[in-house]
Amino acid sequence: MYIGNHLSTTKGYAAMGKMAVELGANTFAFFTRNPRGGKAKEMIPSDVEGMLDITRERQFGTLVAHAPYTMNLCAAKEDIRQFSRDMIADDLKRMEYTPGNYYNFHPGSHVGQGAEEGIRLIAETLNEVLTPDMTTTVMLETMAGKGTEVGRSFQELRAIIDRVELSEKLGICLDTCHIWDGGYDIVNHLDEVLEEFDAVIGLERLRAVHFNDSMNERGAHKDRHARIGEGHIGLEGMKRVATHPLLAGKPFILETPNDDEGYKREIALVRSWTE
Numbered sequence: 522m523y524i525g526n527h528l529s530t531t532k533g534y535a536a537m538g539k540m541a542v543e544l545g546a547n548t549f550a551f552f553t554r555n556p557r558g559g560k561a562k563e564m565i566p567s568d569v570e571g572m573l574d575i576t577r578e579r580q581f582g583t584l585v586a587h588a589p590y591t592m593n594l595c596a597a598k599e600d601i602r603q604f605s606r607d608m609i610a611d612d613l614k615r616m617e618y619t620p621g622n623y624y625n626f627h628p629g630s631h632v633g634q635g636a637e638e639g640i641r642l643i644a645e646t647l648n649e650v651l652t653p654d655m656t657t658t659v660m661l662e663t664m665a666g667k668g669t670e671v672g673r674s675f676q677e678l679r680a681i682i683d684r685v686e687l688s689e690k691l692g693i694c695l696d697t698c699h700i701w702d703g704g705y706d707i708v709n710h711l712d713e714v715l716e717e718f719d720a721v722i723g724l725e726r727l728r729a730v731h732f733n734d735s736m737n738e739r740g741a742h743k744d745r746h747a748r749i750g751e752g753h754i755g756l757e758g759m760k761r762v763a764t765h766p767l768l769a770g771k772p773f774i775l776e777t778p779n780d781d782e783g784y785k786r787e788i789a790l791v792r793s794w795t796e
Contacts, residue, residue, distance in 0.1 A: 522763075522795040523582030524732075525549035526775040526784040530562065534619075535571030542575065544781060545788045548582040548772040553612045553624070556589045559604065561611065569618045582772045585660075585694070585729050586616060588626035594646045595629040595639035595671060602642065605629075610650045613657060620656040623729055623772070625694045627662050628672040628681060639671040644684030651687040660694040660728055665702035665744035673703050673742070675721040682722070692728035693718075696776075697762055698747070699731070701754055704740040708758040715767055724767060732773040732791070734759060748777045749787050760794050 525546030528537045541549045554561035576584065592605045609626070616624050631639030651659065661681060666673030672681075682688050695718070701707055705714045718724060734752030736745040750756035763773065775787055 522792055523548040523770070523772040524775070524788050524791050525772070526777075526779070526788070527551065527587070533565070533568045533571075535568050535575070538572040538575030540781075541581070542579060544785045545792070546784075547579060548584060548774070550585040550587050550625075550774045550776075552587050552589060553615060554589050554608070556587070557591065559589060559591055559608055561615065564615055564618050566618065573619065582770075583729070584619060584622040585772055585774050586612070586619075586622060586624045588612060588624065590627065592626060593629040594626075595631050595634070595642040597632040597634055602646070606646050606649065609646065613650055613652075613655060613659070616657040617655065622657060623660050623692065623694070624657050625660040625662055625729065627664060627670070628678070630669045631671055632669055636669075636671055636677060639669070640677060640680045640684065643671060644681050647681070647685045647691070648687075651685065651690045653687065655690060657690075658692045658728055659690055660692045662694045662731070663696050663700050663703070665696075665699040666704075666742040667702075667744050675718055679722050682726070692726045693722060694729045694731055695727055696731035696733065697754060697759070698733035698735040698752075698776075699744060701735045701739050702737050702741050702744055704742075706739060707762060708739075708754055711758075711761055711765060715765070727768075727771065729772045729774065730762070730768060731776050732759070732763065733776050746777055748779060748783065749775075749790065763791050763794050 525548040527550045664670040664672040734747040734754045736747045
């Protein structure tokens, strides 16, 4: 079982590796730059190598980098799209300091242009920034369908993939809170949801799980994360996801509203389900 949480890059990459070990994690997520802005810290190769030494020694699972929330590849305004294109292009260069890991992003919000146009714009940028020699897998995240979010259904994500030339570089990050809020019943019909995912996208593209309970009823399209067992998915529902054989070996990333001690408890809880 590969389980961890979002960690801060403020003290550097090696510090993230040490913190992950302290929390009992064997994978983790991190933002490539300021999640609410766009500024990125300078990469220090020796610091990154310090983290990689820890992850190799401890046999960590694949790490999950996360793009900033300000990135919107299908924004209505060209200047925002250009800002976003520049960010993802730079992020993918930076990801090569940690080769072979995942880069996750929210597909974007079409802001009234319509989902079809949003899908076209997202794929257009991916065709510009993906390269044959990159070692990173870029993951589209399943979304709750809040506002004009693209990626609210498996079909919308498939439509993006179908328009990308180097689609072998693409995967999916399945967020349990998001798909629940998006209307998928993972509590009572988890097998059927995964069967639909396989039929529409293909389970081979499901690379990672954002493991969050939800404050909302199914289909609310709101995206508000809850601690494990404290939301509408519930403890048993979350346990079924974590122990499902089709999801074995994927990195599970907690994005629950917690402090370090809370994450430590949740990591131990989830790990206990598979031991």
